[in-house]
Amino acid sequence: MKVVYEKCLHCGCCVGSCKQNAIYLNDYVLEFNDSCNKCxxxxxxxxxxxxxxxxx
Amino acid sequence: xxxxxxxxxxxxxxxxxxxxAKYAALGGxxxxxxEKRAEIGAPLRCAEGVSKKWLEEIGVEPDxxxxxxxxxxxxxxxxxxxxxxxxxxxAGNEVGYVLERHLFDKALTEQAGKAGAxxxxxxxxxxxxxxxxxxxxxxxxxxxxxxxIRAKCVVAADxxxxxxxxxxxxxxxxxxxxxxxxxxxxxxxxxxxxxxxEFVIGSAAPGGYxxxxxxxxxxANVGIGIQGTKCKLGADPKVYLDKFIENDxxxxxGTVLEIVGGGVxxxxxxxxTTADNLVVVGDAARMIDPITGxxxxxxxxxxxxxxxxxxxxxxxxxFSKDALQPYEEMWRDRMEDxxxxxxxxxxxxxxxxxxVLDNLVLAIKDSDIKEVNVYNLLKVIKDKYPExxxxxxxxx
Ligand SMILES: Cc1cc2nc3c(=O)[nH]c(=O)nc-3n(C[C@H](O)[C@H](O)[C@H](O)COP(=O)(O)OP(=O)(O)OC[C@H]3O[C@@H](n4cnc5c(N)ncnc54)[C@H](O)[C@@H]3O)c2cc1C
Ligand code: SF4
Ligand code: SF4
Numbered sequence: 001m002k003v004v005y006e007k008c009l010h011c012g013c014c015v016g017s018c019k020q021n022a023i024y025l026n027d028y029v030l031e032f033n034d035s036c037n038k039c040x041x042x043x044x045x046x047x048x049x050x051x052x053x054x055x056x
Numbered sequence: 057x058x059x060x061x062x063x064x065x066x067x068x069x070x071x072x073x074x075x076x077a078k079y080a081a082l083g084g085x086x087x088x089x090x091e092k093r094a095e096i097g098a099p100l101r102c103a104e105g106v107s108k109k110w111l112e113e114i115g116v117e118p119d120x121x122x123x124x125x126x127x128x129x130x131x132x133x134x135x136x137x138x139x140x141x142x143x144x145x146x147a148g149n150e151v152g153y154v155l156e157r158h159l160f161d162k163a164l165t166e167q168a169g170k171a172g173a174x175x176x177x178x179x180x181x182x183x184x185x186x187x188x189x190x191x192x193x194x195x196x197x198x199x200x201x202x203x204x205i206r207a208k209c210v211v212a213a214d215x216x217x218x219x220x221x222x223x224x225x226x227x228x229x230x231x232x233x234x235x236x237x238x239x240x241x242x243x244x245x246x247x248x249x250x251x252x253x254e255f256v257i258g259s260a261a262p263g264g265y266x267x268x269x270x271x272x273x274x275x276a277n278v279g280i281g282i283q284g285t286k287c288k289l290g291a292d293p294k295v296y297l298d299k300f301i302e303n304d305x306x307x308x309x310g311t312v313l314e315i316v317g318g319g320v321x322x323x324x325x326x327x328x329t330t331a332d333n334l335v336v337v338g339d340a341a342r343m344i345d346p347i348t349g350x351x352x353x354x355x356x357x358x359x360x361x362x363x364x365x366x367x368x369x370x371x372x373x374x375f376s377k378d379a380l381q382p383y384e385e386m387w388r389d390r391m392e393d394x395x396x397x398x399x400x401x402x403x404x405x406x407x408x409x410x411x412v413l414d415n416l417v418l419a420i421k422d423s424d425i426k427e428v429n430v431y432n433l434l435k436v437i438k439d440k441y442p443e444x445x446x447x448x449x450x451x452x
Binding site for chain 1: 197216219294318
């Protein structure tokens with residue numbers, strides 16, 4: 001997962017929305033673990049569009 | 057690795073966690089509350105609007121230090137601009153406040169500390185410690201150091217992120233239709249009504265609404281929530297809010313002082329909020345009102361109930377799911393019917409066209425409502441447009 005930190009508000013909306021509990025918000029940095037199934041939900045709901053899939 | 061022991065570890069220093077910590081500590085328990093951020097209540101993730109009545113219920117005296125502005129009433133704006141404005145103070149109602157959350161939250165945490173709870177800042181839970189299938193504490197990172205905190209019971213009060221309960225095995229994940237994604241600007245130099253909370257409904261905010269909650273002196277929280285399933289553009293909340301502000305002459309030349317994001321659940325609450333040695337409170341248990349998005353009072357009440365029940369459980373040293381049942385009963389008795397009714401109303405409203413919403417606001421305008429709350433609004437709708445509420449008519 002790619003994060004544009006210049007946009008990210010550290011709001012945790014992606015963390016709470018991820019069904020897989022695959023995201024952790026730590027010291028203003030988002031960590032994604034292996035349980036991510038690339039469902040794109042976090043990308044869809046991020047209020048500022050800070051997320052995308054790697055390579056897209 | 058350092059290991060600590062206590063009776064209760066509370067994860068999250070928001071209103072829910074602080075109230076739980078306070079009441080558990082008042083009951084004589086050894087409580088550690090951990091908060092991952094560096095400051096209680098900051099950064100803000102809230103529009104800060106509350107009614108007045110519930111503060112007494114949770115035993116908190118209103119303090120001017122954490123009240124930004126007092127509200128006289130509300131304004132509801134329909135998609136094509138029909139407004140319904142109600143000055144409730146004329147009717148003698150105890151209307152509401154717009155809070156200063158970073159101070160309100162600190163006041164509650166201070167009370168928890170005064171009651172005897174230890175408050176550890178910059179300490180983030182990172183997982184559950186489960187031994188022989190039993191939850192016995194949390195893994196955490198305290199200012200860069202990995203530690204473990206062992207406890208008889210864990211209170212998951214980590215807000216919308218709601219990871220603690222999930223690490224411990226209780227699924228608190230949401231359907232996309234049951235969450236709203238939000239953005240808010242703290243704005244200054246704007247000409248909004250200083251004592252009215254404004255709600256704009258319809259396609260300006262698909263499946264949610266735009267709010268303008270005044271903060272005194274030409275300032276307000278101006279924000280938007282959009283239903284997860286209705287996000288189409290990438291950055292939908294920001295795109296819609298910017299468009300709204302651009303088209304509102306009162307706002308378009310305003311100054312943005314702060315940008316905050318956040319998520320709110322719009323479901324009727326989790327089916328289970330307890331497990332052996334685990335209690336889930338507030339946003340983590342998805343207790344937000346599905347229509348208004350208000351959750352501060354729910355988190356405070358649930359936290360208080362949790363703390364009191366934990367103190368009772370300690371007497372028999374039993375924190376099993378069965379022993380924690382009084383907590384489920386207390387919060388459900390107080391809040392569950394309303395959460396369900398408003399969830400059903402939300403499900404319906406999210407399907408209505410701008411035209412129908414216009415008609416609803418006109419109907420409300422003609423009515424003699426004395427107090428703006430979801431129940432009263434639904435009653436008017438039931439009289440004029442019974443078909444809209446027929447699926448949950450019995451709850452109105
Ligand atoms: C944009 C927006 C507007 C809102 N407007 C209103 C409103 O006008 N009125 C209203 O009543 N409600 C409103 N709400 C809802 C309200 O903010 C919440 O219901 C309320 O804050 C819930 O309190 P809580 O204690 O459950 O969670 P929170 O206040 O979210 O507190 C959770 C705490 O846990 C901490 N935490 C998270 N993970 C960890 C971890 N792993 N380890 C340690 N600590 C952790 C967080 O840092 C946070 O401090 C709004 C929400 C949003 C997003
Ligand atoms: S939802 Fe977007 S803005 Fe919020 S923390 Fe996640 S990536 Fe950052
Ligand atoms: S893509 Fe889906 S599974 Fe992966 S982090 Fe985002 S929401 Fe979670």
